[in-house]
Amino acid sequence: MDSIADMGGVLGYGPASRPVAGEPPFAAPWEGRAFALTLLTMGRISGRNLDAFRHALSRLHPLDYLSDGYYGRWLNAAELMLVDSAVLAPDAVNARVRRDRGEDVVEPAFPEPARPDYAPTGPGSLREVDEEALFTVADAVVTADAHPRGPSKLPAYLRRRRGTVTAVRPAHVLPDTHGVFAGENAQHVYTVGFDSTEVWGPDAEPFRLHADLFESYLTPDEEGAS
Amino acid sequence: MTERLSPADRTAALESLLVERELVDPSVMDGFIARYERDVGPMNGARVVARAWTDPSYLAWLRDDATAAIADLGFSGPQGEHMVALEQSDEVHHVVVCTLCSCYPWPVLGLPPSWYKDPAYRSRVVREPRAVLAEMGCSLPEDIAIEVWDSSAEVRYLVIPQRPAGTEDLGVDELAALVTRDAMVGVARL
Numbered sequence: 001m002d003s004i005a006d007m008g009g010v011l012g013y014g015p016a017s018r019p020v021a022g023e024p025p026f027a028a029p030w031e032g033r034a035f036a037l038t039l040l041t042m043g044r045i046s047g048r049n050l051d052a053f054r055h056a057l058s059r060l061h062p063l064d065y066l067s068d069g070y071y072g073r074w075l076n077a078a079e080l081m082l083v084d085s086a087v088l089a090p091d092a093v094n095a096r097v098r099r100d101r102g103e104d105v106v107e108p109a110f111p112e113p114a115r116p117d118y119a120p121t122g123p124g125s126l127r128e129v130d131e132e133a134l135f136t137v138a139d140a141v142v143t144a145d146a147h148p149r150g151p152s153k154l155p156a157y158l159r160r161r162r163g164t165v166t167a168v169r170p171a172h173v174l175p176d177t178h179g180v181f182a183g184e185n186a187q188h189v190y191t192v193g194f195d196s197t198e199v200w201g202p203d204a205e206p207f208r209l210h211a212d213l214f215e216s217y218l219t220p221d222e223e224g225a226s
Numbered sequence: 227m228t229e230r231l232s233p234a235d236r237t238a239a240l241e242s243l244l245v246e247r248e249l250v251d252p253s254v255m256d257g258f259i260a261r262y263e264r265d266v267g268p269m270n271g272a273r274v275v276a277r278a279w280t281d282p283s284y285l286a287w288l289r290d291d292a293t294a295a296i297a298d299l300g301f302s303g304p305q306g307e308h309m310v311a312l313e314q315s316d317e318v319h320h321v322v323v324c325t326l327c328s329c330y331p332w333p334v335l336g337l338p339p340s341w342y343k344d345p346a347y348r349s350r351v352v353r354e355p356r357a358v359l360a361e362m363g364c365s366l367p368e369d370i371a372i373e374v375w376d377s378s379a380e381v382r383y384l385v386i387p388q389r390p391a392g393t394e395d396l397g398v399d400e401l402a403a404l405v406t407r408d409a410m411v412g413v414a415r416l
Binding site for chain 1: 230231233234235236237238239240241242243244247249250254255256258259262263267304307308310325326327328336337338339340341343344345346347348349350351352353354355356357358361362363371372373374375376377378379380381406407408413414
Protein backbone atom coordinates (compact mmCIF):
# COMPACT_ATOMS: atom_id res chain seq x y z
CA MET A 1 0.00 0.00 0.00
CA ASP A 2 1.09 3.60 -0.45
CA SER A 3 2.54 4.45 2.93
CA ILE A 4 5.20 6.29 4.86
CA ALA A 5 7.27 3.08 4.86
CA ASP A 6 7.64 3.04 1.06
CA MET A 7 10.42 5.62 0.82
CA GLY A 8 12.25 4.94 -2.45
CA GLY A 9 12.81 8.20 -4.34
CA VAL A 10 11.10 10.52 -1.84
CA LEU A 11 12.92 13.83 -1.39
CA GLY A 12 13.00 16.03 1.71
CA TYR A 13 14.79 13.94 4.31
CA GLY A 14 18.06 15.86 3.88
CA PRO A 15 21.58 14.54 3.35
CA ALA A 16 22.54 10.98 4.27
CA SER A 17 24.31 10.68 7.60
CA ARG A 18 27.98 9.74 7.82
CA PRO A 19 28.64 6.33 9.33
CA VAL A 20 30.09 6.31 12.85
CA ALA A 21 32.64 3.57 13.50
CA GLY A 22 31.75 1.13 16.26
CA GLU A 23 28.15 2.30 16.64
CA PRO A 24 26.40 -0.01 19.17
CA PRO A 25 23.27 -1.88 18.02
CA PHE A 26 21.09 -0.04 20.52
CA ALA A 27 21.54 3.68 21.18
CA ALA A 28 19.68 3.43 24.52
CA PRO A 29 18.54 0.55 26.71
CA TRP A 30 14.87 0.97 25.73
CA GLU A 31 15.77 0.25 22.09
CA GLY A 32 17.02 -3.21 23.02
CA ARG A 33 13.88 -3.85 25.11
CA ALA A 34 11.64 -2.68 22.22
CA PHE A 35 13.58 -4.93 19.82
CA ALA A 36 13.18 -8.03 21.99
CA LEU A 37 9.54 -7.27 22.84
CA THR A 38 8.70 -6.93 19.16
CA LEU A 39 10.35 -10.24 18.23
CA LEU A 40 8.44 -11.99 20.99
CA THR A 41 5.19 -10.20 20.13
CA MET A 42 5.35 -11.45 16.55
CA GLY A 43 5.51 -15.01 17.87
CA ARG A 44 2.54 -14.39 20.17
CA ILE A 45 0.16 -13.34 17.38
CA SER A 46 0.39 -16.11 14.78
CA GLY A 47 3.75 -17.62 13.95
CA ARG A 48 6.58 -15.19 13.46
CA ASN A 49 4.81 -13.43 10.59
CA LEU A 50 7.30 -10.84 9.38
CA ASP A 51 5.01 -9.70 6.61
CA ALA A 52 2.25 -8.92 9.10
CA PHE A 53 4.80 -6.95 11.14
CA ARG A 54 5.92 -5.00 8.07
CA HIS A 55 2.28 -4.33 7.21
CA ALA A 56 1.76 -3.01 10.73
CA LEU A 57 4.73 -0.68 10.21
CA SER A 58 3.21 0.61 6.99
CA ARG A 59 -0.14 1.26 8.68
CA LEU A 60 1.36 3.57 11.31
CA HIS A 61 0.62 7.27 11.25
CA PRO A 62 3.68 8.99 9.75
CA LEU A 63 4.42 10.67 13.10
CA ASP A 64 4.37 7.29 14.85
CA TYR A 65 6.62 5.91 12.10
CA LEU A 66 9.19 8.70 12.19
CA SER A 67 9.20 10.40 15.59
CA ASP A 68 11.09 7.86 17.68
CA GLY A 69 13.28 6.27 15.06
CA TYR A 70 13.63 2.64 14.06
CA TYR A 71 12.89 0.97 17.39
CA GLY A 72 10.17 3.52 18.12
CA ARG A 73 8.36 2.35 14.99
CA TRP A 74 8.96 -1.28 15.99
CA LEU A 75 7.35 -0.58 19.35
CA ASN A 76 4.38 1.16 17.74
CA ALA A 77 3.89 -1.64 15.20
CA ALA A 78 4.09 -4.30 17.93
CA GLU A 79 1.44 -2.42 19.89
CA LEU A 80 -0.75 -2.17 16.78
CA MET A 81 -0.51 -5.95 16.19
CA LEU A 82 -1.38 -6.64 19.83
CA VAL A 83 -4.40 -4.35 19.67
CA ASP A 84 -5.50 -5.90 16.34
CA SER A 85 -5.46 -9.31 18.02
CA ALA A 86 -7.18 -7.99 21.15
CA VAL A 87 -4.27 -9.06 23.33
CA LEU A 88 -4.20 -5.46 24.54
CA ALA A 89 -6.92 -2.82 24.67
CA PRO A 90 -6.39 0.32 22.60
CA ASP A 91 -4.54 2.88 24.74
CA ALA A 92 -3.52 0.27 27.32
CA VAL A 93 0.16 1.18 26.89
CA ASN A 94 -0.34 4.91 27.33
CA ALA A 95 -2.61 4.31 30.33
CA ARG A 96 0.11 2.15 31.94
CA VAL A 97 2.68 4.92 31.41
CA ARG A 98 0.42 7.46 33.08
CA ARG A 99 -0.39 5.13 35.96
CA ASP A 100 3.30 4.41 36.48
CA ARG A 101 4.06 8.09 36.80
CA GLY A 102 1.36 8.55 39.40
CA GLU A 103 -1.51 9.96 37.39
CA ASP A 104 -5.01 9.01 38.40
CA VAL A 105 -6.04 6.92 35.39
CA VAL A 106 -8.24 3.89 35.02
CA GLU A 107 -6.48 1.27 32.95
CA PRO A 108 -8.60 -0.58 30.38
CA ALA A 109 -9.28 -4.22 31.18
CA PHE A 110 -7.48 -6.90 29.18
CA PRO A 111 -9.84 -7.88 26.33
CA GLU A 112 -10.58 -11.42 25.20
CA PRO A 113 -7.82 -12.18 22.66
CA ALA A 114 -8.93 -12.76 19.06
CA ARG A 115 -5.81 -13.89 17.29
CA PRO A 116 -5.87 -14.79 13.58
CA ASP A 117 -6.82 -18.43 12.94
CA TYR A 118 -3.69 -18.97 10.87
CA ALA A 119 -0.42 -20.83 11.00
CA PRO A 120 2.52 -20.76 8.61
CA THR A 121 3.28 -24.08 6.89
CA GLY A 122 6.92 -23.92 7.94
CA PRO A 123 9.59 -21.68 9.38
CA GLY A 124 10.89 -18.65 7.51
CA SER A 125 9.69 -17.21 4.22
CA LEU A 126 11.16 -19.53 1.56
CA ARG A 127 9.04 -22.35 0.12
CA GLU A 128 9.22 -24.97 -2.61
CA VAL A 129 6.64 -24.48 -5.37
CA ASP A 130 5.54 -26.91 -8.06
CA GLU A 131 4.93 -24.36 -10.79
CA GLU A 132 7.80 -23.61 -13.14
CA ALA A 133 9.19 -20.10 -13.06
CA LEU A 134 7.55 -17.93 -15.73
CA PHE A 135 10.70 -15.93 -16.37
CA THR A 136 14.38 -16.59 -16.76
CA VAL A 137 17.54 -14.49 -16.67
CA ALA A 138 17.64 -11.72 -19.31
CA ASP A 139 13.85 -11.80 -19.91
CA ALA A 140 12.35 -8.36 -20.46
CA VAL A 141 9.55 -7.61 -17.99
CA VAL A 142 7.19 -4.78 -17.05
CA THR A 143 6.14 -4.15 -13.45
CA ALA A 144 2.50 -3.90 -12.48
CA ASP A 145 0.37 -0.78 -12.19
CA ALA A 146 -0.73 -1.92 -8.74
CA HIS A 147 -2.27 0.25 -6.04
CA PRO A 148 -3.28 -2.23 -3.34
CA ARG A 149 -4.83 -1.19 -0.02
CA GLY A 150 -3.12 -4.12 1.68
CA PRO A 151 0.50 -5.21 1.89
CA SER A 152 2.72 -5.29 -1.19
CA LYS A 153 6.47 -5.50 -1.74
CA LEU A 154 6.39 -3.70 -5.08
CA PRO A 155 7.93 -0.33 -4.24
CA ALA A 156 5.87 2.59 -5.59
CA TYR A 157 8.86 3.96 -7.49
CA LEU A 158 9.04 0.72 -9.49
CA ARG A 159 5.46 0.60 -10.76
CA ARG A 160 5.01 0.44 -14.55
CA ARG A 161 8.75 0.20 -15.22
CA ARG A 162 10.54 -1.91 -17.79
CA GLY A 163 13.42 -4.03 -16.60
CA THR A 164 15.34 -7.22 -17.22
CA VAL A 165 15.54 -10.31 -15.02
CA THR A 166 18.95 -10.36 -13.29
CA ALA A 167 18.44 -13.61 -11.36
CA VAL A 168 15.79 -16.16 -10.40
CA ARG A 169 15.58 -16.54 -6.59
CA PRO A 170 13.92 -19.18 -4.41
CA ALA A 171 10.13 -18.93 -4.07
CA HIS A 172 8.80 -16.93 -1.10
CA VAL A 173 5.48 -16.70 0.71
CA LEU A 174 3.52 -13.81 -0.83
CA PRO A 175 3.41 -10.85 1.58
CA ASP A 176 0.25 -9.52 -0.07
CA THR A 177 -1.78 -12.39 1.45
CA HIS A 178 0.52 -13.83 4.13
CA GLY A 179 0.83 -10.40 5.74
CA VAL A 180 -2.92 -10.32 6.37
CA PHE A 181 -3.08 -13.98 7.49
CA ALA A 182 -4.90 -14.95 4.27
CA GLY A 183 -2.61 -17.62 2.84
CA GLU A 184 1.02 -18.17 1.91
CA ASN A 185 0.51 -18.40 -1.87
CA ALA A 186 4.25 -18.95 -2.39
CA GLN A 187 5.57 -17.51 -5.64
CA HIS A 188 8.78 -17.27 -7.59
CA VAL A 189 10.84 -14.18 -6.87
CA TYR A 190 13.15 -12.49 -9.35
CA THR A 191 15.83 -9.89 -9.03
CA VAL A 192 14.95 -7.42 -11.77
CA GLY A 193 17.39 -4.80 -13.04
CA PHE A 194 16.37 -1.34 -14.26
CA ASP A 195 18.29 1.45 -15.94
CA SER A 196 18.23 4.56 -13.78
CA THR A 197 16.82 6.56 -16.70
CA GLU A 198 13.83 4.18 -16.94
CA VAL A 199 13.02 4.97 -13.31
CA TRP A 200 14.08 8.60 -12.88
CA GLY A 201 14.00 10.06 -16.39
CA PRO A 202 16.60 11.10 -18.93
CA ASP A 203 18.61 13.33 -16.58
CA ALA A 204 19.11 10.63 -13.92
CA GLU A 205 22.54 9.75 -12.59
CA PRO A 206 23.69 6.78 -14.67
CA PHE A 207 23.48 3.53 -12.66
CA ARG A 208 21.72 0.18 -12.59
CA LEU A 209 19.11 -0.59 -9.96
CA HIS A 210 17.99 -4.07 -8.89
CA ALA A 211 14.99 -5.05 -6.79
CA ASP A 212 13.59 -8.43 -5.70
CA LEU A 213 10.07 -8.77 -7.11
CA PHE A 214 7.34 -11.39 -6.87
CA GLU A 215 6.18 -13.08 -10.07
CA SER A 216 2.65 -11.63 -9.88
CA TYR A 217 4.13 -8.11 -10.02
CA LEU A 218 5.61 -8.83 -13.46
CA THR A 219 4.38 -9.38 -17.01
CA PRO A 220 6.47 -10.10 -20.11
CA ASP A 221 7.60 -6.97 -21.95
CA GLU A 222 6.80 -7.97 -25.53
CA GLU A 223 8.23 -4.75 -26.92
CA GLY A 224 11.45 -4.99 -24.91
CA ALA A 225 11.92 -8.60 -25.98
CA SER A 226 11.71 -7.86 -29.69
CA MET B 227 -2.66 17.52 20.06
CA THR B 228 -2.15 14.99 22.80
CA GLU B 229 1.21 14.73 24.51
CA ARG B 230 3.63 12.25 22.95
CA LEU B 231 4.82 9.90 25.64
CA SER B 232 8.47 8.90 25.53
CA PRO B 233 9.34 5.66 23.77
CA ALA B 234 11.38 4.56 26.80
CA ASP B 235 8.32 4.88 29.06
CA ARG B 236 6.06 3.24 26.50
CA THR B 237 8.47 0.33 26.08
CA ALA B 238 8.58 -0.23 29.84
CA ALA B 239 4.77 -0.07 29.96
CA LEU B 240 4.36 -2.59 27.14
CA GLU B 241 6.85 -4.92 28.81
CA SER B 242 5.02 -4.76 32.13
CA LEU B 243 1.65 -5.43 30.44
CA LEU B 244 2.95 -8.43 28.52
CA VAL B 245 4.75 -9.84 31.56
CA GLU B 246 1.49 -9.47 33.50
CA ARG B 247 -0.25 -11.41 30.70
CA GLU B 248 2.53 -14.02 30.90
CA LEU B 249 3.31 -13.48 27.23
CA VAL B 250 6.95 -12.49 27.59
CA ASP B 251 9.73 -13.52 29.91
CA PRO B 252 12.21 -10.70 30.65
CA SER B 253 15.09 -13.16 30.84
CA VAL B 254 14.33 -14.33 27.28
CA MET B 255 14.40 -10.69 26.22
CA ASP B 256 17.77 -10.26 27.95
CA GLY B 257 19.07 -13.19 25.91
CA PHE B 258 17.94 -11.68 22.59
CA ILE B 259 19.53 -8.35 23.45
CA ALA B 260 22.82 -9.91 24.59
CA ARG B 261 23.02 -12.00 21.43
CA TYR B 262 22.88 -8.96 19.16
CA GLU B 263 25.10 -6.86 21.41
CA ARG B 264 27.79 -9.50 21.78
CA ASP B 265 27.67 -12.43 19.37
CA VAL B 266 26.19 -11.26 16.07
CA GLY B 267 27.73 -8.35 14.21
CA PRO B 268 29.97 -7.28 11.35
CA MET B 269 32.83 -9.38 12.72
CA ASN B 270 30.94 -12.35 11.28
CA GLY B 271 30.76 -10.91 7.77
CA ALA B 272 34.43 -9.90 8.05
CA ARG B 273 35.33 -13.57 8.49
CA VAL B 274 33.41 -14.46 5.32
CA VAL B 275 35.24 -11.75 3.39
CA ALA B 276 38.69 -12.68 4.71
CA ARG B 277 38.14 -16.32 3.80
CA ALA B 278 36.92 -15.34 0.31
CA TRP B 279 40.09 -13.27 -0.14
CA THR B 280 42.40 -16.11 0.83
CA ASP B 281 40.66 -19.27 -0.39
CA PRO B 282 39.70 -19.41 -4.11
CA SER B 283 37.54 -22.50 -3.63
CA TYR B 284 35.60 -20.69 -0.89
CA LEU B 285 35.11 -17.69 -3.18
CA ALA B 286 33.78 -20.02 -5.88
CA TRP B 287 31.36 -21.54 -3.34
CA LEU B 288 30.26 -18.08 -2.22
CA ARG B 289 29.48 -17.19 -5.85
CA ASP B 290 27.59 -20.43 -6.41
CA ASP B 291 25.68 -20.74 -3.11
CA ALA B 292 26.39 -17.93 -0.68
CA THR B 293 23.84 -19.18 1.87
CA ALA B 294 25.66 -22.52 2.24
CA ALA B 295 29.14 -21.00 2.11
CA ILE B 296 28.25 -18.52 4.85
CA ALA B 297 26.54 -21.21 6.94
CA ASP B 298 29.80 -23.17 6.76
CA LEU B 299 31.29 -20.49 9.03
CA GLY B 300 28.35 -20.89 11.41
CA PHE B 301 26.31 -17.88 10.29
CA SER B 302 22.65 -18.49 9.43
CA GLY B 303 19.17 -17.75 10.71
CA PRO B 304 16.60 -14.95 10.58
CA GLN B 305 17.28 -12.29 7.94
CA GLY B 306 19.80 -14.56 6.24
CA GLU B 307 17.56 -17.20 4.66
CA HIS B 308 18.90 -16.64 1.14
CA MET B 309 22.24 -14.86 0.88
CA VAL B 310 23.86 -13.40 -2.24
CA ALA B 311 27.44 -12.10 -2.39
CA LEU B 312 28.20 -9.02 -4.50
CA GLU B 313 31.87 -8.54 -5.40
CA GLN B 314 33.33 -5.06 -5.72
CA SER B 315 35.82 -4.52 -8.54
CA ASP B 316 37.71 -1.72 -10.28
CA GLU B 317 34.80 -1.46 -12.71
CA VAL B 318 31.69 -1.95 -10.54
CA HIS B 319 30.63 -0.65 -7.12
CA HIS B 320 27.67 -2.34 -5.40
CA VAL B 321 25.58 -0.71 -2.69
CA VAL B 322 22.65 -2.24 -0.77
CA VAL B 323 19.50 -0.66 0.68
CA CYS B 324 15.96 -1.56 1.76
CA THR B 325 13.56 1.20 0.72
CA LEU B 326 10.46 -0.52 2.18
CA CYS B 327 11.75 -1.24 5.69
CA SER B 328 15.38 -1.69 6.75
CA CYS B 329 16.03 -5.31 5.78
CA TYR B 330 19.63 -6.23 6.48
CA PRO B 331 21.64 -9.48 6.62
CA TRP B 332 21.57 -10.00 10.39
CA PRO B 333 23.61 -13.24 10.63
CA VAL B 334 26.65 -11.64 8.97
CA LEU B 335 26.31 -7.96 9.88
CA GLY B 336 24.13 -7.87 13.01
CA LEU B 337 21.46 -5.21 13.41
CA PRO B 338 21.53 -2.29 10.99
CA PRO B 339 23.39 0.91 11.88
CA SER B 340 21.53 4.22 12.18
CA TRP B 341 22.51 5.55 8.74
CA TYR B 342 21.02 2.45 7.06
CA LYS B 343 17.67 2.97 8.84
CA ASP B 344 17.70 6.71 8.14
CA PRO B 345 14.96 7.86 5.72
CA ALA B 346 17.58 10.02 3.98
CA TYR B 347 19.53 6.93 2.93
CA ARG B 348 16.51 4.71 2.21
CA SER B 349 14.84 7.31 0.00
CA ARG B 350 17.73 8.66 -2.04
CA VAL B 351 20.31 5.93 -2.57
CA VAL B 352 18.01 4.41 -5.21
CA ARG B 353 17.68 7.79 -6.93
CA GLU B 354 21.11 9.45 -6.78
CA PRO B 355 23.54 6.89 -5.34
CA ARG B 356 26.72 8.67 -6.39
CA ALA B 357 25.64 11.85 -4.61
CA VAL B 358 24.48 9.95 -1.51
CA LEU B 359 27.74 7.97 -1.29
CA ALA B 360 29.73 11.20 -1.57
CA GLU B 361 27.71 12.71 1.31
CA MET B 362 28.65 9.65 3.36
CA GLY B 363 32.35 10.11 2.63
CA CYS B 364 32.62 7.62 -0.24
CA SER B 365 33.49 9.56 -3.39
CA LEU B 366 33.75 7.18 -6.34
CA PRO B 367 35.83 7.64 -9.50
CA GLU B 368 33.69 8.82 -12.43
CA ASP B 369 34.42 5.73 -14.50
CA ILE B 370 33.16 3.16 -11.97
CA ALA B 371 29.66 1.80 -12.66
CA ILE B 372 27.22 1.78 -9.73
CA GLU B 373 24.78 -1.07 -9.06
CA VAL B 374 22.17 -0.47 -6.35
CA TRP B 375 20.35 -3.44 -4.77
CA ASP B 376 16.99 -2.75 -3.12
CA SER B 377 16.35 -5.72 -0.74
CA SER B 378 12.62 -5.73 -1.39
CA ALA B 379 11.98 -9.44 -0.60
CA GLU B 380 13.86 -11.99 1.55
CA VAL B 381 17.12 -12.11 -0.41
CA ARG B 382 19.94 -10.57 1.66
CA TYR B 383 23.10 -9.19 0.12
CA LEU B 384 26.66 -9.16 1.45
CA VAL B 385 29.11 -6.93 -0.39
CA ILE B 386 32.60 -8.41 -0.73
CA PRO B 387 35.04 -5.48 -0.78
CA GLN B 388 38.27 -5.62 -2.78
CA ARG B 389 41.29 -6.82 -0.86
CA PRO B 390 43.50 -3.81 -0.11
CA ALA B 391 46.91 -3.69 -1.76
CA GLY B 392 49.89 -4.56 0.42
CA THR B 393 48.06 -7.18 2.48
CA GLU B 394 49.67 -10.23 0.84
CA ASP B 395 51.49 -11.25 4.01
CA LEU B 396 48.52 -10.98 6.37
CA GLY B 397 46.70 -13.99 7.82
CA VAL B 398 42.96 -14.50 7.81
CA ASP B 399 42.44 -12.96 11.27
CA GLU B 400 44.48 -9.88 10.40
CA LEU B 401 42.60 -9.50 7.13
CA ALA B 402 39.23 -9.83 8.87
CA ALA B 403 40.23 -6.96 11.16
CA LEU B 404 40.52 -4.69 8.11
CA VAL B 405 36.95 -5.32 6.89
CA THR B 406 34.35 -2.75 7.96
CA ARG B 407 30.58 -2.92 8.21
CA ASP B 408 30.26 0.02 5.84
CA ALA B 409 32.37 -1.71 3.17
CA MET B 410 30.16 -4.82 3.42
CA VAL B 411 27.06 -2.74 2.61
CA GLY B 412 28.85 -0.70 -0.06
CA VAL B 413 28.96 2.78 1.45
CA ALA B 414 32.74 2.63 1.87
CA ARG B 415 35.67 1.09 0.01
CA LEU B 416 38.70 -0.35 1.79
